[in-house]
Amino acid sequence: MNILLVGSGGREHALAWKIRKSPLVRRLVIAPGNPGMERLGELRPVAVTDTDALVALAREIAADLVVVGPEAALEPGLADQLARVGIPCFGPTRRAAQLETSKAFTKGLCDRHGIPTAAYSAHTELASAKAALQAMSPPYVIKADGLAAGKGVAISPDLRDAEAEVERMLGGRFGQAGARVVIEEFMEGEEASLFALCDGTRALLLGGAQDHKRAFDGDMGPNTGGMGAYSPAPVFTPEFVEAAETEIVQPAVRAMAEEGMPFRGVLFAGLMATDQGPKLVEFNARFGDPECQVLMLRLESDLVPYLLAAAKGDLSGLPEPRFTSRTAVCVVMAAKGYPDSPLAGSTIRGADQDFGPDVQVFHAGTGRKPDGTLCATGGRVLNVSALGEDVADARAKAYAAIRKIDWPGGFYRSDIGWRALERDEA
Known part of the structure; x- marks a missing residue:
């Protein structure tokens, strides 16, 4: 092929x-x-x-x-x-990708087909958005309707901050992506990501992961596209996964087919584990980043037959994908200043060395200088990923590899996987 x-x-x-x-x-x-x-x-x-x-x-x-x-x-x-x-x-x-490219579209689909998600309202006018905020209780979840490189979500602790965030989004902070905002109720719980291969009429689960959105340790700082991930995610109990598949993933695939927009590809369901069961945070129409990195490390099946079958519209003859029982952890090394103004052009040394069979360094925002030296060209620059017997083991391997990479212009979180470690210690 x-x-x-x-x-x-x-x-x-x-x-x-x-x-x-x-x-x-x-x-x-x-x-x-x-x-x-x-x-x-x-x-x-x-x-x-x-x-x-x-x-x-x-x-x-x-x-x-x-x-x-x-x-x-x-x-x-x-x-x-x-x-x-x-x-x-x-x-x-393009129409099916609206599951990611328009949060208001997805919310409407959930309304029409009974898919559990947070209560919401969508607005293009500042006055109506502020009126909706005043009718809600804090904290407030405010999202740009369109694509904003993983940065179009704000959680505001009070009304004043929420109104200022709405003003910034509708005022052009994210360009056309923020011309409409979605305001949601805040959901209490633990968030994680579930992936499914889809052929337009059916979905085949491809495992789950949990990522870390905030820039700094302790889940502090601004939202990012993701600073690290691990798989499997302990929050995904068999009961949780079954409920998510039957109440969210499969109904969404059926709904898209019924509405004339059959979805082929990978459906990425961001889920919240609430006291009422799984609820949809949002859909994405592609693999997560950095969740994809840990899924690929754990996947033992040949990926290509699944990609081709989904693309051609028939997954029916394929078995469930096989995954190793080992744990994968990915730590993102980002350029200083990310996510706001990442430093570009800084030199990176040692990223291409052999770190052993359990460690892979996936490049993200890298380029080469005229002399061939590796350098940073984006915000998230390197994804140091490792397999281990558990989260602690995989994490230790990833951080050991990071210490061998010479990049003064970068930073990373030192607590990737902390939720899983806390569960192990409990």
């Missing part, structure tokens, strides 16, 4: 690493990729939002499958364009 993988982040590096292991793959082309993927496939400098060029590239290499990593390629309709030229795409159409 010839496969085109779209993306350049840590999620795509992990997918490339796993896809490359498949005996089915003859050629892997990655657009645009990053320095960490150089040994896994051919890198082509095509932007993820340049859908015309991506389709042309897929045709050039006679791609049997296109795998879409980032949501930025889904919103402009890459899957739709590929369908018109007969190339299977692992990733939803």
Whole structure:
């Protein structure tokens, strides 16, 4: 098979690493990729939002499958364009991707089909948004309706702060993504992520993970795209997973099919474990980042047949994917100043050394200087990921590897996996 993988982040590096292991793959082309993927496939400098060029590239290499990593390629309709030229795409159409690209759309779908989630209201006018806040009790959850690179969510402790946040979002902080805001009730509980492969009519669970959104230790600081993750997540008891599948995941896939927008690809359900059972926080239409990294480390099955079957609309002949019983932990190394103004261009040394069979360093925001030296080009830069017998073991391996990487321009959280460790100690 010839496969085109779209993306350049840590999620795509992990997918490339796993896809490359498949005996089915003859050629892997990655657009645009990053320095960490150089040994896994051919890198082509095509932007993820340049859908015309991506389709042309897929045709050039006679791609049997296109795998879409980032949501930025889904919103402009890459899957739709590929369908018109007969190339299977692992990733939803533009309409189906609304499950991620519009929080108000997803909330409306939940209303229509009885999917448990937080009470909400959506607003494009400041006056109505403020009136809705005044009718609620703190804390307040405020979200930009569209894509905001994982940063479009604010939890405000009081009314004054919430009103200021609404003003910032509707005032253009996130551009068009914030032209509409969704205000939700605050849900008490523990949040985690569940993934399912979807072929338009059915869903096949692909495991879960728990990530860390805040920038600093102790879940302090601003929200980010994710500072680390681990899998499996202890909050996912068998009872919780069964309830989430039957009450949230499967109904959503059926609902999308019924409304003429069959969902193909991976459905990422952000869930809250509440006293009333699992409730949906939000859907994403692609693998999580950094959750994908820990899932790929634990996945023992060949990933490629599942990607192809979902893209072609028939998962029925495949068994449940196999995972190791070991635990995976990913620690994100980010550029200083992230998420607001990350420092670009700082030199990184030692990231490409051999850390042993249980450790993988997935590149996210990296590039090369003219002399070939590795450097930081983004906010989240390296994903140091490890397998261990439990969270403590995997975490120790990841942090041991980090100490061997020479990067003064970066920082990371030192408490990834703390929830699971607390459970073990309880």
